[in-house]
Amino acid sequence: MGKRLLVIGGVAAGPKAAAKARRCNPEMEILIYQEEEEISYAGCGLPYYISGVIQERDKLISRTPGKFALDGIKVLRRRRIEGIDPQRRMIHGKNLESDEAFEDHFDQLVIATGAESIRPKIEGLHLKNVFYLRSIFDADAIVEALKAETIQRVVIAGGGYIGLEMAESLIELGKEVTIVELAPQILTLFDEDFAGILRRYLETKGIKIFTSEGIQSLIGKDGRVNQIRTTHREIEADAVLLSLGVRPRIDLARRAGLRIGETGAIWVNERMETSVEGIYAAGDCVETTHLITGKRVWIPLGSTANKQGRVAAVNLCGGHAIFPGVMGTAIFKTFEFNVAKTGLSLKEAEREGFHSVQAIVKGYDRAHYIPGGKESTLKVIADQNTGRILGAQAIGKGPSDKFIDIIAMALHGKLTAQELSNVDLAYAPPFSPVLSPVIVAANVLTNKLEGKVRGIPLSEVKEKLSTSKETFQVLDVREEDELQGPKIPGSHWIPLSKLNKQKGQLDKTKEIAVHCETGLRSYKACVKLQQEGFEKVRNIDGGMLCWCDDLEKER
C-alpha cells in the first residue's frame, strides 16, 4: 500500500474516495486535483438552485477545501491534469491560474473525471442564451441570464430526467416551456405507456412536447438565440437548454493506456481498479455491470459515484470491498409527479430476450379510508420462465420512491413474483393499504404466470385495434357511472354485473381484450368468459390506468 494518493476530479466520487481513504488510513498523503473552481458540489441539486427552491448557492457545496484540510486532505483547484504516466507513477498538468506546468507523483491514483454534456453538431451553439446543465457553472450561467435577460420562451432539447426536472423549474419561474425530443417518446428508459402518462400530465402544466423531432439549428439575432429549427417546425425561443445527455470523460484514461470498456466508459473491476494496478476509477467516468442482464452498462448517477468512491478507497488502503453493479434504479420529480424505475422496462426485458409479463396497479400511500391519499401507478415486470422479478416503474403523486426501492431490493434478493407476494412490509393505515401495492402487483403477476388469465399490454391492444379489427374486439366491463372518462375507441360495453345476461353479444371467434378501470373486475370477467367457452380472452394490463386519451388524439 502506497503512501501518496492523488485523486483527479473533485465533484462526487473523488471527494468521497479521499474522505474514506483518510478514515481508513490517518497517515496517507491525500491530494485532490480539480479543474474547476468549486469542489464537492451537488450536481443533482442544480435544477432546484435554478428554480429558487435552494436559495443559497453555498448549500450546494457539501464540503469546502477548508473542511478537507481539517482532515489533512489537500485540495488543489484550477489544476487541469493533462497526462498520466502509469509506469513512472506520475501525472502532469497545468495550473490554470498561473498557466504553469506541473508534475506530481502518486503511489495510488483515483480517476474521477466524471461526464460532460453532449454537444450536438448543429449551427448556432455559440449564441447567447444557449445553455447546458452539467456543472455548477452551467447553473450559474442560467441563473445569471434569467436575472439579466428577458427570457420568456424556453426550448428544452431532450426529454430525459434533467430536461424534465428543468421543465418544472422553468414553469415555476413563469416561463413558457417547449420540449423537443428526437425519440418517439419522452423518457426513453420507460415503457411507452408510462411515458404517455407523464406526457399527458406535463401537457396539463402547459408544456408543449414534440416527439420524433430532431433539432437542426439554432438561429440568432444580435448574437442571442431567438429560434430553434427542428425537422418539423420553427420554434421561437429566448433561450435553449440542450439536455441531450452526457458522455464519460475518458480522454485522460485512454491516453494513459487504461482499458476503455465496451460502453465507451473506463473499464474497472468490482474493486473499482482499472486495468492498471493501483490506478482506480469511480463515478460517472466508469462503466459497471447491470445485475439483471450481467452486461456492462454505463449509467452515471451521483449515488453510484459515492458508493464507488468508497469502494475504491477501501481497496486502495489495502482493505477489501466490492461494488457488484447496478439495477438501473433511477428517480426524478417533475411538478408533483414522482417518476421512478428499477431493473428492466418491458421493452428492455423483451430486447434482452426475456419472455416477460407485466402487472399494472394503482398504488396508494395509505389505507383508502384515511383522507388525503396519494396515488402512483405501479408496473412490475417478471420473467415468464422463472417467475423472477425483472423490474418496475412507478409514476404519480404517490410514493413511487418507496415502491421502487422495495422492488429494487426484490431484485437484489432475486425474488420471484410468488415470493414477493408474501413479503412482510410495514402496514398501518397511515402508511399503506393493507396489502402493499407491490404485493398486489406480485399477486397479479402470480396469476398471470400460472396462466389462468393471459394479459395483453396496451401497446398490443392499440396495434391490433388498427390492424386486426376483424379478429379482435375490446370489451369494457365498467359500470355505467364510470364511463365519463376516456374510452377505448370501438370497445364493446357490457358492465360486469350484466355480463352473464349479455355475453351472447360477444363473438366467440374473435380475440377479446377485456378491461375495467384497474384490472380486477376484468380479471373476473375473463375467468367467467373462459368458463363459458370463450377461448381467446385476455385481460388488458392495468385496465384504463395507462390509457392516454390525449396522446391518442395526436396519433
Next chain:
Amino acid sequence: MGKRLLVIGGVAAGPKAAAKARRCNPEMEILIYQEEEEISYAGCGLPYYISGVIQERDKLISRTPGKFALDGIKVLRRRRIEGIDPQRRMIHGKNLESDEAFEDHFDQLVIATGAESIRPKIEGLHLKNVFYLRSIFDADAIVEALKAETIQRVVIAGGGYIGLEMAESLIELGKEVTIVELAPQILTLFDEDFAGILRRYLETKGIKIFTSEGIQSLIGKDGRVNQIRTTHREIEADAVLLSLGVRPRIDLARRAGLRIGETGAIWVNERMETSVEGIYAAGDCVETTHLITGKRVWIPLGSTANKQGRVAAVNLCGGHAIFPGVMGTAIFKTFEFNVAKTGLSLKEAEREGFHSVQAIVKGYDRAHYIPGGKESTLKVIADQNTGRILGAQAIGKGPSDKFIDIIAMALHGKLTAQELSNVDLAYAPPFSPVLSPVIVAANVLTNKLEGKVRGIPLSEVKEKLSTSKETFQVLDVREEDELQGPKIPGSHWIPLSKLNKQKGQLDKTKEIAVHCETGLRSYKACVKLQQEGFEKVRNIDGGMLCWCDDLEKER
C-alpha cells in the same frame, strides 16, 4: 376439491379467503358465517375513526354483504359457530337473532376467528367507561361515550401500538392522557433506546407515562370508573382503555381437535392448512414461522391476515401457494412520529443467541440542501458472525416506513451488511440523501464487522457509568457550538479538532467510549486514538441520537 366452502369469521382473513376462492373457482358455493353484525371492516382504522380523522363509519367497511352477494358469496351475520365436526364435515351453531340452532355441511372450511382483547383479572371491569379497542363495536362504544359523557382524564393501560395510537387520538380530542405500562419500557418489542426516544416525545405532547407499574383495580362512583389503582399510585380517571394486548380465539379449533401450536394459536402449515385435511385457518387466530429465527410465532396483523386468507383460498381451490412466514415487521404512527420495526431488535437478537452489532444513524427523507427535510433515527442490526442483516428500527418524523420496508426486503433477500451497502436505491434530491440512510447504516455495520472500531451500545455505557467508573470513561468529541443540548454525565470533553493536542488528558489504561452527535467524527477519533496506542477504545452507537436526557433524570 370440494364444492361447498364455509368461512368462519368475517373481518379480514375470512372475507379475503372467500373473495379469492370465488376468483379461483366461479362455481363453488361460498358462505361466510360471522358472529357480529358487521363484516369486512378495517380493525386497524379504529383509532382514526375515534379521533375523527375518519368521519363516516361506513368508510371502515371494505365490503358490504350486498357486494359479496354480487360475487355469489353468501354472508350470514349474527351466527355464532359453536362446534366443528371434522369427520362429518359439519359445523353447528346458533342464530343470535332467532336463538335457533343450525347445522351446515362443508367440503372445505376456513377458520378465521381472529383474536380478542386480553381482560386483566382485576376488580372494576364492569364499570361504565371501561373500554377495550378490538372490534368496531368497541370503537362505537368509545365514540358514544365521548359524546354522551364528560370524559376528560383517560388512562390507557398498556404502552403497545394500539395504546399509543389511541394516545394521539385522545390528545387530539383534547383529553388528558396517562399511560400505565407494566414493563420497564413502553413499546416492548423495540430496544430500550428507541422506546426512550418515543417516551420523551410523547411526554412533550403532555402525556404522562408510568412504566414498571401494574394495574391493581378500577374504582368507580355511581357505576362509572373514576380512579385506577396501580402498584405505585392512584390515578383519577373518567375513562380507562385496557389495551393489554390480544390473544388468539382458538376455542372452536381446540374443541374440534385441531392442533394448537406452541404459541397457543392454531397450528397451520405453509399452505395454511390445519392438522386436518381440508380445514384451513388464517389471520389472527393462527401462528406462523419467524423467518429469521425459524421459530413459531404468533404476530397478529391485518396485512398478514390478508396474505394468509389468499394463500388458504388458492390451496383449497386446488392451487398451490405458500405463506412462508413473517419478519415481525410492524409500524404505527403516533402524532407526527412514525415508529417501525422489522426483524429482530438488538435485545431479541441477543436472546436468540446471535452475536450482533448495531448501527444507529440519522435518516433524512431528502438531500440536505432541499428545504423541509424530515428525519427518523434508524437502527440496523447485523450478525457479527455472518454479516447478515437481522433487523431494524426507525423512529421520527421521517420516512420510517420506507427505511423499514427496504430492510424488510433485505431480510427476505438474506443480504449481508456489505451487500446492503451497495444496493441500488432510488436517488434524486427530493427523495433521499445521495447515500440512503440505509446504506450509511450498512457502511457503519461493515466497518464494525471488520473490527476496525468496536461499537458500544448506550445501555452498556449507562451500565458501566454506574458500575465501573474507575476503569471506564466517556469522551465527547463534539465542537463547542454543539454543547447546548444534553450531555452524558461525567463525560470528558475534547473537540475532535483539538484531540491531537489534548489527548494526553486521557487515561490510556481506562476503556474509552467516544461519541459525537451521530457517530462519524467519533469514529475518526477512535481511529486516531487506536493509532496513538489506546487499546480499549469504543465508539458509542449512534452518538447522542438515542440519549434521552429526561429519561435519565427519572432514573
